[in-house]
Amino acid sequence: MKKLQILLTVVVAGVLVLSACQPSGGGKVTIIIGVTDQIASLDPADAYATHDWELIKNTGEGLLVWKPGSADELVPGLATGMPEVSEDGLTYTLTLKDGIKFGDGLELTAPMFAAQLNRLLTIGPSCPNDVADALAIPYVESITAPDDSTLVFQLKAPIGYFPQVLATAPYLPSHPDKFPLEECVLFPEAPIYGVGPWFISQYTQNEQLVLEPNPYYTGERTPQVDQIIIRYFSDPQTLSLAVQNGEIDIAWRFLDPELIDQLRGVSDLTVGDIAGGFIRYLIINHTLPPMDDPNVVKAFAATIDRDAIVDTVYKGAATPLYSMNPPGFLGASDAFDTMYQSPDITAANEFLAASGYDENNKCAIELWYPPDHYGAATAAWMELIKQQLEAANFTVELKAQEWSTYATALTGGESYQAGVLGWFYDYPDPSNYMDPFVYNGGLGTNVALAAVGSDYGEPINDKAQQLVDLLTQADVETDIAARTALYEQAQEIYADLVVTVPIIILAEHITYRPNIHGSDAYGAVETLNIATNLEFNYSTLTKTP
Amino acid sequence: MLLYVFIRGSMGLRRYILTRIGLTLPMIFILASLVFFIMRVLPGDPVRSALGPRGTAEQVEHMRQTLGLDKPLIVQYGIFLKDIITLNFGNSMVGGHRPIIDEMSERFPATIELIVPASALALSIGIIGGAVAASKRKAVADYSLRVYSVVIYSLPIFWFGLMLQLLFGIQLNLLPVAGRIDPIVRTTLHPVTNLYVIDSLISGNWPALWSAIQHLVLPTVTLGLILSGVFVRMTRINVIETLQADYIAAARARGIRERVVVYGHALKNAMIPVITLIGLQVAILLAGAVLTETIFNWPGMGGYLVQRISTRDYTAVQSVIAMFALLVALISLAVDMIYSLLDPRVRY
Numbered sequence: 001m002k003k004l005q006i007l008l009t010v011v012v013a014g015v016l017v018l019s020a021c022q023p024s025g026g027g028k029v030t031i032i033i034g035v036t037d038q039i040a041s042l043d044p045a046d047a048y049a050t051h052d053w054e055l056i057k058n059t060g061e062g063l064l065v066w067k068p069g070s071a072d073e074l075v076p077g078l079a080t081g082m083p084e085v086s087e088d089g090l091t092y093t094l095t096l097k098d099g100i101k102f103g104d105g106l107e108l109t110a111p112m113f114a115a116q117l118n119r120l121l122t123i124g125p126s127c128p129n130d131v132a133d134a135l136a137i138p139y140v141e142s143i144t145a146p147d148d149s150t151l152v153f154q155l156k157a158p159i160g161y162f163p164q165v166l167a168t169a170p171y172l173p174s175h176p177d178k179f180p181l182e183e184c185v186l187f188p189e190a191p192i193y194g195v196g197p198w199f200i201s202q203y204t205q206n207e208q209l210v211l212e213p214n215p216y217y218t219g220e221r222t223p224q225v226d227q228i229i230i231r232y233f234s235d236p237q238t239l240s241l242a243v244q245n246g247e248i249d250i251a252w253r254f255l256d257p258e259l260i261d262q263l264r265g266v267s268d269l270t271v272g273d274i275a276g277g278f279i280r281y282l283i284i285n286h287t288l289p290p291m292d293d294p295n296v297v298k299a300f301a302a303t304i305d306r307d308a309i310v311d312t313v314y315k316g317a318a319t320p321l322y323s324m325n326p327p328g329f330l331g332a333s334d335a336f337d338t339m340y341q342s343p344d345i346t347a348a349n350e351f352l353a354a355s356g357y358d359e360n361n362k363c364a365i366e367l368w369y370p371p372d373h374y375g376a377a378t379a380a381w382m383e384l385i386k387q388q389l390e391a392a393n394f395t396v397e398l399k400a401q402e403w404s405t406y407a408t409a410l411t412g413g414e415s416y417q418a419g420v421l422g423w424f425y426d427y428p429d430p431s432n433y434m435d436p437f438v439y440n441g442g443l444g445t446n447v448a449l450a451a452v453g454s455d456y457g458e459p460i461n462d463k464a465q466q467l468v469d470l471l472t473q474a475d476v477e478t479d480i481a482a483r484t485a486l487y488e489q490a491q492e493i494y495a496d497l498v499v500t501v502p503i504i505i506l507a508e509h510i511t512y513r514p515n516i517h518g519s520d521a522y523g524a525v526e527t528l529n530i531a532t533n534l535e536f537n538y539s540t541l542t543k544t545p
Numbered sequence: 546m547l548l549y550v551f552i553r554g555s556m557g558l559r560r561y562i563l564t565r566i567g568l569t570l571p572m573i574f575i576l577a578s579l580v581f582f583i584m585r586v587l588p589g590d591p592v593r594s595a596l597g598p599r600g601t602a603e604q605v606e607h608m609r610q611t612l613g614l615d616k617p618l619i620v621q622y623g624i625f626l627k628d629i630i631t632l633n634f635g636n637s638m639v640g641g642h643r644p645i646i647d648e649m650s651e652r653f654p655a656t657i658e659l660i661v662p663a664s665a666l667a668l669s670i671g672i673i674g675g676a677v678a679a680s681k682r683k684a685v686a687d688y689s690l691r692v693y694s695v696v697i698y699s700l701p702i703f704w705f706g707l708m709l710q711l712l713f714g715i716q717l718n719l720l721p722v723a724g725r726i727d728p729i730v731r732t733t734l735h736p737v738t739n740l741y742v743i744d745s746l747i748s749g750n751w752p753a754l755w756s757a758i759q760h761l762v763l764p765t766v767t768l769g770l771i772l773s774g775v776f777v778r779m780t781r782i783n784v785i786e787t788l789q790a791d792y793i794a795a796a797r798a799r800g801i802r803e804r805v806v807v808y809g810h811a812l813k814n815a816m817i818p819v820i821t822l823i824g825l826q827v828a829i830l831l832a833g834a835v836l837t838e839t840i841f842n843w844p845g846m847g848g849y850l851v852q853r854i855s856t857r858d859y860t861a862v863q864s865v866i867a868m869f870a871l872l873v874a875l876i877s878l879a880v881d882m883i884y885s886l887l888d889p890r891v892r893y
Contacts, residue, residue, distance in 0.1 A: 032728050040641050128642045186641045206844045208728050229728045238842045241722045245714050404593035
């Protein structure tokens with residue numbers, strides 16, 4: 001018994017000693033950010049994931065950048081000013097600032113920049129994540145540097161939103177030693193230097209990534225702390241516990257609505273809500289009966305009660321969405337609300353009656369969703385939508401399908417009448433929220449049937465033709481007021497056609513400890529200067545002892 | 546150890562070892578083949594899963610060719626078998642498309658670092674607890690340990706882990722709830738083996754050693770306690786049976802102290818079935834590690850397997866399962882060797 005007592009004493013003493021041994025940061029001020037994302041690629045010519053872009057943008061800087069804390073203020077970054085655009089809208093010319101250096105002291109020149117950017121056009125399409133085919137190949141004909149400080153982008157066609165595209169991660173300069181011209185390098189060895197405020201000094205896959213200040217950085221986003229560590233989590237629950245007990249300073253993407261709800265009740269934590277760009281919507285195949293009937297899709301749109309979904313399923317952690325073009329974006333409107341004032345069951349039944357459906361002859365539809373892809377909440381709100389539709393003269397069969405099979409069939413316009421999808425922009429512009437659902441098959445909406453050799457496909461009726469025309473005009477229009485007017489019109493026709501049914505815009509959340517602060521010099525201080533474009537500038541963060 | 550036993554053992558023992566190895570290889574082959582075909586029968590396409598709705602037909606086709614998924618199934622199977630034999634597991638099909646061998650070499654040590662102390666804890670509690678229960682049969686200690694073994698074994702591991710996290714991590718703030726080491730300390734550690742306890746010892750990095758041990762406590766206790774229940778019961782039954790043997794009665798008659806009889810004679814002989822159980826428990830241990838790693842954000846093979854199943858990463862899933870199968874087979878083989886040494890009857 002005595003031996004047992006001694007053993008227990010040793011164990012308890014050991015635990016106390018271990019718990020007293022707090023790590024020292026070697027005098028460095030370090031902020032630890034927890035995420036459930038993973039790194040897929042660090043090569044700007046390849047990366048196409050939100051977290052990868054966040055790292056690339058913190059270690060690099062674009063010719064144009066979004067002002068921290070703002071989603072609508074595009075300002076010069078590496079460029080001396082905004083681009084000069086030729087009269088035909090095909091040539092964009094920018095001048096580089098002097099003295100831009102990578103973290104190892106290498107100076108960035110325009111020819112070097114052009115050569116690195118041309119990787120997008122040469123090797124980009126063969127890289128695994130293939131961002132080039134989305135954001136470079138369709139737009140850019142060539143990138144040249146006539147002298148040491150001038151960059152010229154020659155476009156294939158005029159694009160009104162090209163400045164927004166220029167602010168995306170693929171257009172940031174990469175270090176020529178780490179990212180050679182002839183191959184994409186997804187995971188170069190650390191240290192990885194960019195021309196931005198930070199460089200990657202260490203990283204271990206799935207565990208952590210360490211950022212330290214770039215000593216040669218002369219831009220406006222000067223780091224305020226000595227070190228940022230991104231810590232990778234596989235489970236949101238553990239991420240939530242880690243911020244509660246102080247193992248991490250900030251819990252960033254993603255925490256489930258239930259966990260966010262719990263964290264709001266923890267006294268020394270702040271939960272910042274960002275009405276981010278992630279949307280959820282219902283996609284409708286306009287060539288499959290009964291969804292090929294305009295009255296049926298209008299009745300469908302008139303039935304949806306978005307407030308009930310937000311309140312019941314998301315407990316306020318989402319916002320009703322009444323246009324595919326989300327609030328805060330150019331020309332955003334509430335077109336679906338104005339047109340249908342949903343839920344309006346009477347109006348829905350009138351639409352249905354016009355096509356011969358009534359209480360005795362209900363309109364039967366199938367509604368599909370992928371239970372394994374958008375989280376557990378999806379099944380809950382699809383069930384709610386089923387109930388809402390069945391309050392009108394619809395009968396709904398809910399069907400679940402594994403994600404990859406689902407995505408192939410739904411977006412291929414093959415066999416699903418309607419189903420749920422999510423979307424997040426590549427560049428913050430209404431074109432990225434509307435064009436993909438209209439042009440060339442529209443990701444399964446079929447309002448313009450995919451046609452070989454056509455950029456836009458074959459619109460299925462006059463209204464669809466009108467919508468295609470408006471969107472193509474808006475794509476090339478550079479005058480902001482004129483573009484706004486075009487998108488306002490386009491959203492009305494979009495709602496009238498019910499191309500898709502926007503449902504909600506999800507709120508992103510950032511949870512942080514009381515000694516972490518954003519910068520008062522920029523907007524959105526409560527959310528650590530993260531605006532609705534979800535750009536997280538680590539440089540604005542400070543930590544008090 | 547296997548080699549030592551093989552060289553020093555008798556002809557009968559050598560024959561036995563060769564037979565066991567001969568049976569192990571087909572077992573791994575059958576398991577690997579099953580995983581290969583099951584992954585392809587299941588609904589889901591890794592290419593579409595990776596590219597999502599925005600992937601164009603050209604991108605899908607390009608990715609299929611890159612991954613070799615455009616080849617006939619039988620050709621893919623042939624390549625898979627060749628890769629397994631040459632230990633070239635290929636590249637991951639999703640995310641960064643990194644070589645599987647690199648991903649496993651980062652994660653496998655983490656799993657080893659978790660399951661070794663967890664097994665040690667389970668065995669220590671199981672054997673000592675079982676022996677105590679047997680020696681105090683029908684006393685309070687016996688009843689308590691029997692209840693403990695049933696209750697602990699039936700607890701859901703994710704619930705038990707979460708409770709420990711909430712108690713020791715959040716309420717008492719004594720121990721960390723996630724990861725293998727403090728992130729700041731990790732920046733000072735330069736791994737050689739990727740076993741952080743060993744690496745910090747090699748480099749004399751004491752803060753890293755403390756941090757690694759602190760981070761090991763909760764996951765080890767979670768996994769170790771859950772597994773200890775079955776060892777308590779198994780040891781108890783076997784010690785009780787052994788205590789009824791004639792030679793135990795003879796020992797008692799000679800006036801040998803009860804403690805020596807139980808722990809010196811009976812326990813040793815009762816260990817043979819328990820050793821067999823250790824081999825069988827390895828698979829359960831790995832399954833438990835999958836959950837424990839997820840709960841404690843332990844970047845090991847279990848978490849990796851779960852992540853890759855959800856993305857239909859065929860190559861990664863096949864490789865991890867093959868690796869697990871190999872591990873289970875090798876440990877079973879080692880256990881059989883020990884068993885054959887302890888009890889020569891099994892060889893003949």
